[in-house]
Amino acid sequence: MRIFLFWLIAFFAAKTLPVVVFASQFVSLKSSEVNLRVGPGKEYPISWVFMKNNLPMMLVAEFEQWRKIKFIDGTEGWVHQNMISRKSTAIVISENAILYQYATNSQPIARMEKGVVVRVLKKESEWVKIEVNKIKGWMRRKELWGLEEEL
Secondary structure (H helix, E strand, O other), X not given: XXXXXXXXXXXXXXXXXXXXXXXXXXXXXXOOOEEEEOOOOOXXXXXXXXXXXOOEEEEEEEEOOEEEEEOOOOOEEEEEHHHEEOOOEEEEOOOXXXXXXXXXXXXXXXXXXXXXXXXXXXXXXXXXXXXXXXXXXXXXXXXXXXXXXXX
C-alpha cells in the first residue's frame, strides 16, 4: 500500500495539473462511446464510459490535449479533446416541458420528456430554438441544461 501511495504522489508531482477554470462553458460529446478518465492522460484509469453522442457537458478545466468535463448528474472526469465538439446541445430538465411554434407562449407543438437531448439552434433571452427528431420549435431556457449563461 505504501508503494502505491508513493507512486501516486510521485506521479501527481511529476504532472502539473491545470489551473484553468471555465465559467459556464459547454461542449458536447462527438462519439457514441467516450471514456471518462480520472486524470488527464491514457495512463489514468477509466472511471466511466458515456454511450451516447451529442451529450452536453460542462467544460471544467484543461491540461494539454485533455479536457475535464462535468455531466448534469455531477459526474466529472477527463476526456481527450478529440472526443468533444463545440456543437451546441442541451438536455430537457423539466417534467412537463412544452415545445412551442414561436418564442412566446404560442401554439404548442409537442410535450418534451425529461432527459431528451436536443440540438440548440438559436438563443434569445429566456427562449431557445431547438431541434429534435427533425422537429424545430422554441422552449424556455430554464427547462434546459447545457446552455451558457450569457443573458
